[in-house]
Amino acid sequence: MAEPKNESMFPKLDAAQIARLEPFGKRRRVDAGETLFEIGQQHLGVFVLIEGNIEIFSPSGTVVTVHEPGEFTGEINLLSGRPSVVSARCAEPTTVIEIDPANLRRIIQTDPELSEMLLRAYVLRRAYLVANSVGDVVLAGSSHSADTLRLKGFLTRNGYPFTYLDVERDAGIQELFDHFQVGVADIPVLICGNRYVLRNPTNAEVARCLSFNTEIDHGTVYDIVIVGAGPSGLAAAVYAASEGLNVVVLESCAPGGQAGSSSRIENYLGFPTGVSGQELADRALVQSQKFGAQVNIAAPAIGLKCAKEPFAVNLASGEHVHSRSIIIATGAAYRKLALPNLAQFEGVGVYYGATHVEAQLCQDEEIAIVGGGNSAGQAAVFLSTRAKHVHLLVRGPGLSETMSRYLIRRIEESPAITLWARTEIEGLEGNGQLQHLRWRSQDGAAEIHDIRHLFLMTGANPNTAWLKGCLALDGKQFVKAGMDLTPEDLETAKWPLQRPPYLLETSLPRVFAVGDVRSGSVKRVASAVGEGSICVQLVHRVLAE
Numbered sequence: 001m002a003e004p005k006n007e008s009m010f011p012k013l014d015a016a017q018i019a020r021l022e023p024f025g026k027r028r029r030v031d032a033g034e035t036l037f038e039i040g041q042q043h044l045g046v047f048v049l050i051e052g053n054i055e056i057f058s059p060s061g062t063v064v065t066v067h068e069p070g071e072f073t074g075e076i077n078l079l080s081g082r083p084s085v086v087s088a089r090c091a092e093p094t095t096v097i098e099i100d101p102a103n104l105r106r107i108i109q110t111d112p113e114l115s116e117m118l119l120r121a122y123v124l125r126r127a128y129l130v131a132n133s134v135g136d137v138v139l140a141g142s143s144h145s146a147d148t149l150r151l152k153g154f155l156t157r158n159g160y161p162f163t164y165l166d167v168e169r170d171a172g173i174q175e176l177f178d179h180f181q182v183g184v185a186d187i188p189v190l191i192c193g194n195r196y197v198l199r200n201p202t203n204a205e206v207a208r209c210l211s212f213n214t215e216i217d218h219g220t221v222y223d224i225v226i227v228g229a230g231p232s233g234l235a236a237a238v239y240a241a242s243e244g245l246n247v248v249v250l251e252s253c254a255p256g257g258q259a260g261s262s263s264r265i266e267n268y269l270g271f272p273t274g275v276s277g278q279e280l281a282d283r284a285l286v287q288s289q290k291f292g293a294q295v296n297i298a299a300p301a302i303g304l305k306c307a308k309e310p311f312a313v314n315l316a317s318g319e320h321v322h323s324r325s326i327i328i329a330t331g332a333a334y335r336k337l338a339l340p341n342l343a344q345f346e347g348v349g350v351y352y353g354a355t356h357v358e359a360q361l362c363q364d365e366e367i368a369i370v371g372g373g374n375s376a377g378q379a380a381v382f383l384s385t386r387a388k389h390v391h392l393l394v395r396g397p398g399l400s401e402t403m404s405r406y407l408i409r410r411i412e413e414s415p416a417i418t419l420w421a422r423t424e425i426e427g428l429e430g431n432g433q434l435q436h437l438r439w440r441s442q443d444g445a446a447e448i449h450d451i452r453h454l455f456l457m458t459g460a461n462p463n464t465a466w467l468k469g470c471l472a473l474d475g476k477q478f479v480k481a482g483m484d485l486t487p488e489d490l491e492t493a494k495w496p497l498q499r500p501p502y503l504l505e506t507s508l509p510r511v512f513a514v515g516d517v518r519s520g521s522v523k524r525v526a527s528a529v530g531e532g533s534i535c536v537q538l539v540h541r542v543l544a545e
């Protein structure tokens with residue numbers, strides 16, 4: 001592997017910076033050949049190299065880099081306490097300053113110059129590891145398997161490096177599967193930490209195997225539990241943790257929510273050339289962890305015990321998290337088309353997100369997208385750079401009522417995109433994998449197209465089923481909050497306080513709703529982030545009551 005010595009990824013600390021770090025750590029000598037840390041070791045601190053060198057090895061034993069005096073070890077998982085995906089050894093007698101995780105966090109929070117240097121290097125190093133598949137996870141699957149796509153998406157969206165082996169491209173993998181009696185239902189197989197073999201694991205099993213989460217203390221009553229780590233939940237986590245509140249975030253899949261499935265967000269303030277949803281989510285996650293938020297992945301809330309305080313959020317594992325206040329940031333999930341065999345093709349031809357993972361599957365193929373909103377428009381523009389041709393299908397007469405002007409213009413100008421107005425999908429056909437689409441334009445005959453990839457971007461329903469009767473919801477099951485709660489809502493909910501609900505507060509005191517899950521919300525990244533941020537001020541207020 002080529003040695004990636006780039007100044008931002010491997011900056012050198014000067015004497016003054018090292019002097020500022022020294023009081024936070026312990027200076028020590030390391031013998032030649034001594035291992036500083038192993039692959040899989042958790043809760044690592046940082047080693048600042050004073051003299052000698054530190055070799056960093058990938059799980060396959062190749063040298064990733066050799067640190068020189070003035071450089072420091074580590075990457076993003078130092079902040080989350082997750083296991084290391086590389087090991088470190090000193091080839092010659094070496095002097096280091098060892099700083100433990102608590103002191104590392106202190107430096108990041110109090111020294112802006114060092115904080116910026118460390119965080120930039122850590123984020124870039126993780127991006128390098130992901131791009132070069134440096135890690136201890138191998139995923140062996142098939143492009144015809146929906147669970148393979150699920151796990152690829154889960155690892156990618158959680159920023160975890162992995163090597164992918166495809167049965168269709170590598171005959172040796174099929175032989176290996178036959179040898180170990182891995183049947184179709186067992187695919188994909190995930191080799192985790194170079195040790196455990198997981199056959200078609202759930203996301204929660206993968207998260208457990210890779211130690212994604214820190215144990216929740218079930219005896220503690222937290223200040224806030226934030227349910228959902230989309231833009232609104234992550235914003236709330238950053239503000240809550242930075243203001244000293246004891247906060248746990250529960251996320252059923254991966255940080256970023258719907259925004260994480262967007263290839264490019266162009267209307268978010270401060271990013272004139274756009275930012276991918278994944279990048280925005282990664283940065284927000286790091287930011288929340290830097291302040292000490294505990295973010296739990298693959299940990300869906302399945303119920304809320306709201307009859308007495310402290311509240312208890314029920315987890316799928318059967319455990320509860322207790323809290324004095326709750327922020328509901330569970331957003332919305334993609335709406336499905338009413339086609340009888342839709343489920344059969346989900347993940348094997350029918351997709352709800354248009355990220356780089358799905359784009360790879362559509363290289364030089366014709367694809368169809370259903371939807372007239374901005375998410376459909378973004379997907380069309382993004383996928384037209386990969387696919388042979390994009391067919392954009394909308395039920396209405398055109399896009400002007402539902403899509404931003406800048407996207408309409410790009411679609412009109414692109415020879416690789418055809419807009420089909422007043423058109424609806426009538427059928428999906430294929431055997432194991434989607435092969436043909438049947439659609440009908442108004443007054444036209446049904447047409448069959450050889451299209452193997454269909455993207456459904458037709459809006460979303462709120463993720464509120466887990467709240468079961470605790471809160472006032474509107475007719476479409478979005479959570480009502482603040483001024484949207486009518487006197488009848490409050491009477492039905494037996495609102496117990498003299499004061500009316502605060503902005504974003506639901507019909508239950510101390511429980512708030514932010515972002516897309518809230519009735520009447522704007523359904524934009526910026527507004528979700530804004531609501532998550534504002535909400536924390538109101539949490540302070542209710543906790544002081």
Ligand SMILES: Cc1cc2nc3c(=O)[nH]c(=O)nc-3n(C[C@H](O)[C@H](O)[C@H](O)COP(=O)(O)OP(=O)(O)OC[C@H]3O[C@@H](n4cnc5c(N)ncnc54)[C@H](O)[C@@H]3O)c2cc1C
Binds near residue numbers: 255266268302514
């Ligand atoms: C493809 C696409 C492109 C988009 N592009 C843009 C754009 O360019 N500009 C723009 O401003 N907006 C855009 N949007 C809209 C924007 O992404 C949303 O408005 C925003 O993500 C809403 O944030 P949120 O945090 O409220 O909810 P979400 O993003 O929906 O996040 C909710 C999170 O909660 C989790 N969750 C759900 N239920 C549970 C549970 N029971 N327990 C634990 N976790 C749970 C979900 O897994 C998810 O991560 C786009 C949306 C899509 C789908």
